[in-house]
Amino acid sequence: MAEARSTGAEASAQVPFGHRRLVLSLGPGGVGKTTTAAALALRAAEAGRKVAVVTVDPARRLGQALGLSADAGGGELVRVLDPERDGAHLDALLLDSAAVFDEVVRAYAPNRGAADRIVNSKIYRATRERLGGAIEFAAMARVLMLHTAGDHDYIVLDTPPTANALDFLGAPARIRELAENPAARMVTGTGRLGAKVLGLGGAVIIKALEALGGGDFLRELGVFLKDFAEIIREFQRRGGDFDMLLRSEHTGAVVVTSTAAFAVREAEAFAARLREWGLAVDGVLLNRADPELPDLATAPGARDALQRAVPDPATREAVIDAYTRARALGERSAAARARLASVEPPLDVYVGERSEDPPETLPELRAFGRRTFGG
Ligand SMILES: Nc1ncnc2c1ncn2[C@@H]1O[C@H](COP(=O)(O)OP(=O)(O)OP(=O)(O)O)[C@@H](O)[C@H]1O
Ligand SMILES: [Mg+2]
Structure with a gap:
């Protein structure tokens, strides 16, 4: 990086949520969770922290910027910025649920043989993505591994879209509940019962049955469940x-x-529920915010200036129309900001401006991060 890096207190002041070691980017679909996670991670890395960003399904160009091509989905860390080469430490990990779930299974299996048997099992392959909460479980398990390994001092976790704030936090627990069913019951039960215990729907079972042929399926299910x-x-x-x-x-x-x-x-309700659950919500990011524009009717000289600049009345009408729409968006952003600023207990409000080009390359993310998080 050509930019000079700062150190010590100055650097930590530039790290948003710098007192944390793990920062989650949460919210409903399409709002900018992945963009926020990437911008946050880049900013922290360039301020001197050793950063890993764990990301879900980034837009294509963003994935490229983070070195995460489709075939880099194996749950492995990819070096984005190298301390020696770039003077900053940023790693990225693509959370492809299937591959990361494999990784977790391998880490949890009692031995290599059991791990291979599970991961290569047709039943496992047909069901791993349908295991409700698998991606969330894998995300948390992988983050916990990173956290424990201690190679990073700032981990940013992008999350999959959830309609409900607690979906993400609650999903791993749903998978964990499987453990409360005695394993013996799963193994000794008929294939159907075993599958039911695993919480798999009929369609999944039928698909697996088709893939294997009935008898083999039951046999393989027994082996699978035991492992x-x-x-x-x-x-x-x-x-x-x-x-x-x-x-x-x-x-x-x-x-x-x-x-x-x-x-x-x-978002307000979301933050409240997360806080109730026990997760510290440090801030809310109002993304794709539009600038406030003055009212043409009251801005001094605006009408005359417009008349001179656009003499044709029809064109002028169209310009005024477009301006009015843009102004309404600016007003909406200002109202949103005011509302979020009045939340109790208070939330830090960050404003992510709408950019014409989506922030998807490192320089664009850097600029977005600087505008959004200050400094
Ligand atoms: N401030 C912004 N200005 C312009 N485009 C943006 C902005 N923030 C995000 N985008 C673009 O909007 C799209 C959605 O953003 P992003 O993928 O970060 O959202 P997400 O919340 O992670 O979505 P999903 O819920 O699908 O995972 C992307 O193409 C991104 O580049
Ligand atoms: Mg996303």
Whole structure:
């Protein structure tokens, strides 16, 4: 990086949510969670922190900027900025649920043989993505591994879109609940019962049955469940650690929202529920905000200037129309900002301006981060 880096207190002052070691980017679909996570991670890295960003389904150009092509979805860290080469430390990990779930299973399996048997099992392959909460579980498990490994001092977790604030936090627990069913019941039960215990729907079973042929399926299910029971016990053992990390002082969240009134109300409720659950919400990011524009009717000389600049009345009408629409968007953003600023207990409000080009390259993310988080 050509930019000079600052160190010490100055640098930590530039790291948004710098007192945290894990920052979650949460919010409904399409609001800018992934963009926020990437911009936050880049900013922290360039301010001197050792950063990993764990990201879900980034837009194509953003994925490229982070070195995450489709074939880099194996749950491995990819070096984006190298301390030696770039003077900043940023790693990225693409959370492809299937691949990351494999990674977690391998880490939790009692031995290599069991891990291989599970990961290569047709049943596992047909069901892993349908295991409700698998991606969330994998995300948390992977983040916990990173956190424990200690190679990073700032981890940013992008999250999959959820309609409900607690979906993400609650999903790992749903998988963990599987462990409360005695493994013996799963293994000794008929294929159907075993599958039912795993919480898999009929369609999944039928698909697997078709793939395998009935008899083989039941046999393979028995073997699979026996191996998988061990993994599930591990889910149970480690699950408590997720909640502990999420509720600890090391972890904070930023809720991302758009400027639409309903979205702002939703973000407010979202933040409240997360706080109730025990996750510290450090801020809300009002994304794709539009600038406030003066009223043409009251701005001194505006009408005359416009008349001179656009003599044709029809064209002028069209210009005024476009301006009025842009002004309404600016007003909506200002109202959203005011509403979020009045939330109790207070939330820091960050404003992410709408950019004409989506911030998807490192320089664009850097500029977006600087405008949004100040400095
Ligand atoms: N401030 C902005 N200005 C312009 N475009 C933006 C802005 N923020 C995000 N975008 C673009 O909007 C799209 C959605 O953003 P992003 O992928 O970050 O949202 P998301 O919340 O992660 O979506 P999903 O819920 O699907 O994961 C992307 O193409 C992104 O580049
Ligand atoms: Mg996303």
